[in-house]
Amino acid sequence: MADMASTTAPAPLTVGFDLDMTLIDSRPGIHACYRALSERTGTYIDADLAVTRLGPPLAEELINWFPESEIAAMSDLYRSMYPSIAIAATPAMAGAREAIDAVRAAGGRAVVVTAKYEPNAKLHLEHLGIRPDEVVGDLWAEQKAEALREHGAGVYVGDHVGDVRGARKADALSVAVATGPCSTEELASAGADVVLGDLTEFPGWLDGYRPARA
Structure with missing residues (x-):
């Protein structure tokens, strides 16, 4: 056998x-999207720093810049802005x-x-x-x-x-x-x-x- x-x-x-x-x-596109989110919300985001730690979910980065109560809304806003800003870049x-x-x-x-x-x-x-x-x-x-x-x-x-x-x-x-x-x-x-x-x-x-x- x-x-x-x-x-x-x-x-x-x-x-x-x-x-x-x-x-x-994804660094150029994400960098541009964070800058646009900062301008849109009037909240400082260090986009240069953010793109050095890509990998974890979006919420884990946003918590560094927004109160926890705003994370869900900011995630939705970021994702809605993303296609027109980040894809081509x-x-x-x-x-x-x-x-x-x-x-x-x-x-x-x-x-x-x-x-x-x-x-x-x-x-x-x-x-x-x-x-x-x-x-x-x-x-x-x-x-x-x-x-x-x-x-x-x-x-x-x-x-x-x-x-x-x-x-x-x-x-x-x-x-x-x-x-x-x-x-x-x-x-x-x-x-x-x-x-x-x-x-x-x-x-x-x-x-x-x-x-x-x-």
Whole structure:
């Protein structure tokens, strides 16, 4: 009788990707949107500082500038202003399209799982011509594990230690890119299985991962 372990095919390849500072450089658009929100409300917001700590949900940044009782309203206002201000100002990260293409070339599926408001996340991807198989928004850190499991992602690529925690909770391989607010050392210390300089290194890594996985 054949050894079952040698005849069982691996599960289909599904790779999850974070959005902000992983697939897109959201700093210019978010910076402009915070400045517009500041002007609209008459409330000081240090946009330069805010864009150095992207990753967590919007409310976690707004609480630094508005009373807690106003956070829900300010979040709604920010999100309503966002499409006309931030979308066109936001470029793709180096290697973003090639990373998605590499997953497809390997016969896999690409799923974006992000803390960003889902309608705005989809607008970014549509504007840039990046077309993953699925987009799931409004999930941060460990919350991302739910979507990663639902879509069968065996790999999750992100730039933040929160992304590492989400991958590990989902029992997915954590591939970190040092293109966001977290250093290579921070990502490794958080438990990332692989740390890349940026997404331009991802296709080469994936080529090596596939034979090892098979």
